[in-house]
Amino acid sequence: MGEATSSRNNGSEVTEFILLGFSGSRALRLGLLALFLLAYTLTVTENVVIVAVIRTSPLLQKPMYLFLSHLAFLEAWYISVTVPKMLLGLVATKFQHISFAGCMAQLYFFLALACTECVLLGVMAYDRYVAICNPLRYPTIMCPALCSLMATGSWLSGFSISLGKVFFISRLGFCGPNIMNHFFCDVSPLLNLACSDMSVAELADFLLALLILLGPLLVTVSSYAAILSAVLHIPSSTGRQKAFSTCASHLAVVVIFYSASLFIYARPRAIYSFDYNKLVSVVYTVLTPFVNPIIYCLRNKEVKEALRRVAQKLAQALGAPT
Numbered sequence: 001m002g003e004a005t006s007s008r009n010n011g012s013e014v015t016e017f018i019l020l021g022f023s024g025s026r027a028l029r030l031g032l033l034a035l036f037l038l039a040y041t042l043t044v045t046e047n048v049v050i051v052a053v054i055r056t057s058p059l060l061q062k063p064m065y066l067f068l069s070h071l072a073f074l075e076a077w078y079i080s081v082t083v084p085k086m087l088l089g090l091v092a093t094k095f096q097h098i099s100f101a102g103c104m105a106q107l108y109f110f111l112a113l114a115c116t117e118c119v120l121l122g123v124m125a126y127d128r129y130v131a132i133c134n135p136l137r138y139p140t141i142m143c144p145a146l147c148s149l150m151a152t153g154s155w156l157s158g159f160s161i162s163l164g165k166v167f168f169i170s171r172l173g174f175c176g177p178n179i180m181n182h183f184f185c186d187v188s189p190l191l192n193l194a195c196s197d198m199s200v201a202e203l204a205d206f207l208l209a210l211l212i213l214l215g216p217l218l219v220t221v222s223s224y225a226a227i228l229s230a231v232l233h234i235p236s237s238t239g240r241q242k243a244f245s246t247c248a249s250h251l252a253v254v255v256i257f258y259s260a261s262l263f264i265y266a267r268p269r270a271i272y273s274f275d276y277n278k279l280v281s282v283v284y285t286v287l288t289p290f291v292n293p294i295i296y297c298l299r300n301k302e303v304k305e306a307l308r309r310v311a312q313k314l315a316q317a318l319g320a321p322t
Contacts, residue, residue, distance in 0.1 A: 014174035046293035075289035116158025122216035129223035260284035
């Protein structure tokens with residue numbers, strides 16, 4: 001461990017990092033291992049099921065569900081970038097080591113998927129805006145070609161934006177110590193371990209995080225402002241309730257995602273706390289991907305009906321005579 005925590009001034013370059021993860025007694029670590037393993041298994045299963053049901057159900061061949069399938073596919077990978085490494089770290093301390101290249105790769109895919117989700121949530125908000133504010137033109141505006149273009153654009157923009165940020169971080173000097181008080185390679189812990197004066201880099205990172213997060217958030221807020229205005233002009237309470245119900249699940253996901261993300265990535269370092277940061281990071285790396293499919297399924301009658309039909313077909317197939 002002494003070699004791993006060498007001084008910043010010894011001039012040697014860091015070739016690996018040590019992720020402290022969650023410290024505590026062996027019983028606590030085993031308890032966290034069981035909890036996170038269960039959450040990871042359920043999350044991947046939920047999202048894979050949603051993708052399969054949407055892609056195979058004629059009832060769900062609509063733009064809203066196309067974007068939802070992309071979101072579910074994204075979150076199955078999103079949680080897989082960080083949680084498996086964290087689980088191994090809870091099993092044995094030797095798995096807490098991660099190479100410099102592995103750390104940069106984990107950071108890149110994590111940021112790429114997070115940025116893609118930001119853009120995708122904005123696209124989904126725009127879809128709801130068109131559906132409610134321009135219902136007669138909805139099929140024409142949200143045509144299959146445009147929907148595919150918007151979904152593809154979300155992925156391309158997310159993976160492109162994060163590339164520059166990770167390249168910048170990878171070019172910084174890291175000369176020790178190499179112990180990271182986190183459970184995965186994230187931006188702020190890495191900047192904290194850099195050798196040189198990071199005041200300019202931290203400011204640039206803060207402004208870039210604001211740009212990445214607030215751009216899609218502005219689209220989302222503008223869309224829902226227009227939706228709210230349109231809904232309030234609907235004369236019947238039943239019509240208003242129906243309009244709101246089509247947006248409730250997406251709005252809940254947006255609030256959860258942006259609350260955690262803005263707290264982590266768009267705040268001054270003066271209020272930064274490593275231990276508190278790890279707890280909040282659990283919200284958007286583990287809890288959000290786990291809860292999102294539940295929110296969409298419980299709040300959406302069409303998804304529940306499609307799931308029920310698939311379950312019936314499976315039951316019939318399993319009960320059919322050979």
